Amino acid sequence: MSNEDNKKVILKVYRTNYNKDDSPHYDKFEVPVKRWTTVLDALLHVKSYSDSSVGIRYSCRMASCGSCGMKINGRPSLACYTKISELKDDVVVCEPLPNFPRIRDLVSDFSQFFSHHKNMKPFIQNDKVSLDIDDKHDLVEFEQTHEDVDRYLQFSYCIRCGLCYSACPTVATDPKFPGPQALSQAYRYEADSRDDSKKTRFNIIDERHGIWRCHFAGSCSVVCPKGVDPALGIQLLKGHMLGLSKNNKKLSNLRTKNKE
Amino acid sequence: MGTVSNNKENNNINSGREGVRGWLNPTRYGWERVSYWLQRLTGLFLLVYFVGHVYETSSITNGIDAWNSMLELTQTIGGHIFLILVIGTSTFHTVNGIRLIFTESGKGLGKPGRPDYPYNPSSLNYIQKSGIWVALLLACIAMLYGGMVLFGEGG
Numbered sequence: 001m002s003n004e005d006n007k008k009v010i011l012k013v014y015r016t017n018y019n020k021d022d023s024p025h026y027d028k029f030e031v032p033v034k035r036w037t038t039v040l041d042a043l044l045h046v047k048s049y050s051d052s053s054v055g056i057r058y059s060c061r062m063a064s065c066g067s068c069g070m071k072i073n074g075r076p077s078l079a080c081y082t083k084i085s086e087l088k089d090d091v092v093v094c095e096p097l098p099n100f101p102r103i104r105d106l107v108s109d110f111s112q113f114f115s116h117h118k119n120m121k122p123f124i125q126n127d128k129v130s131l132d133i134d135d136k137h138d139l140v141e142f143e144q145t146h147e148d149v150d151r152y153l154q155f156s157y158c159i160r161c162g163l164c165y166s167a168c169p170t171v172a173t174d175p176k177f178p179g180p181q182a183l184s185q186a187y188r189y190e191a192d193s194r195d196d197s198k199k200t201r202f203n204i205i206d207e208r209h210g211i212w213r214c215h216f217a218g219s220c221s222v223v224c225p226k227g228v229d230p231a232l233g234i235q236l237l238k239g240h241m242l243g244l245s246k247n248n249k250k251l252s253n254l255r256t257k258n259k260e
Numbered sequence: 261m262g263t264v265s266n267n268k269e270n271n272n273i274n275s276g277r278e279g280v281r282g283w284l285n286p287t288r289y290g291w292e293r294v295s296y297w298l299q300r301l302t303g304l305f306l307l308v309y310f311v312g313h314v315y316e317t318s319s320i321t322n323g324i325d326a327w328n329s330m331l332e333l334t335q336t337i338g339g340h341i342f343l344i345l346v347i348g349t350s351t352f353h354t355v356n357g358i359r360l361i362f363t364e365s366g367k368g369l370g371k372p373g374r375p376d377y378p379y380n381p382s383s384l385n386y387i388q389k390s391g392i393w394v395a396l397l398l399a400c401i402a403m404l405y406g407g408m409v410l411f412g413e414g415g
Contacts, residue, residue: 075288096276098282099276099282101276153374154373155372157375169282169283169293171282172277172279172280172282172283173279173282175277191372215299215360215364216360216363217283217292217293218289218381218384219292222289222290222292222293225379228375229375229381229382231369232370232372232381232383235366236369239365242365244366245366
């Protein structure tokens, strides 16, 4: 057995329970790790063999659901996507995501974050298309080229894990600021050729606590685990709003069933 | 295995919001975050300088003696160091500000595309990043030149 197989690290876990008026503190656990052990694996090991009361939120274990976001060694990361061997440290500190209200241990409250996302009306809106359809022949589909899709596809990969929101220095001081996730989703629909509600979304984000409070610290794009690059979306959106950058968006044509 | 120790933390962080600490710590997030931090810091410094400068120049209304005694303040070693800092901060703030005018308008950040692992964000590319380095370099050169003029012969 090599030394690597016997390696152990100290997992320092932030513990608290605000419902029980429990003072925040750190618990330390010694955990055996392999080259491929993720922080989530280590936390689940703690739950199985040391302290089953450690509160964590997780689901898919493959960076798809965005549930296991936490601050790992000072930086917002997905626990399932962070290998302990890559941290190159014998002590791994796990804390709840900054800028989110804390519930218990590593579990944060995402209500406000989701509310900002919802405010952006994150769905296709098009006046030409009725949402009340009784007859299947009235169904329509939009025609889009690959170039049309490339304009927004990157931003549609967002899994709403909240890492960008917790890394943003503006969110840290302004709870009314929608944050990088919501603003990049505003751009995602603004760039989508099927959507024609530019004015509605511009009115939502063009206000005192809106998009202009972003000053391109770029931290959101640094921590994003899916390559969404929210900073890019936000700056492009600002450029469009100021009329300084071109928006080559051409609204998609509709193809109805009746035509076929 | 198990609990090794408990270290109590004093501050109440139920809301989880980092507050000013969030932007005071520029590490961990790359050059853009450092530039964000420096831009704010230099901005605040220049605001303080501006207030002091208005106070200094307004002393002329109290006569030539008041003006001369105010000027003497800038002729001390402390005054020279302060002026060198003004030169450095104003240079960085201006050059980095020009970079931000472009980047915040979506210029020089690349185009959206299909992200591939390891997901290098196009907005954090070397074209715009070099703007930060140029701003820092020019600030250093300006401070050096300012130092040579102020502390040099007849300074």
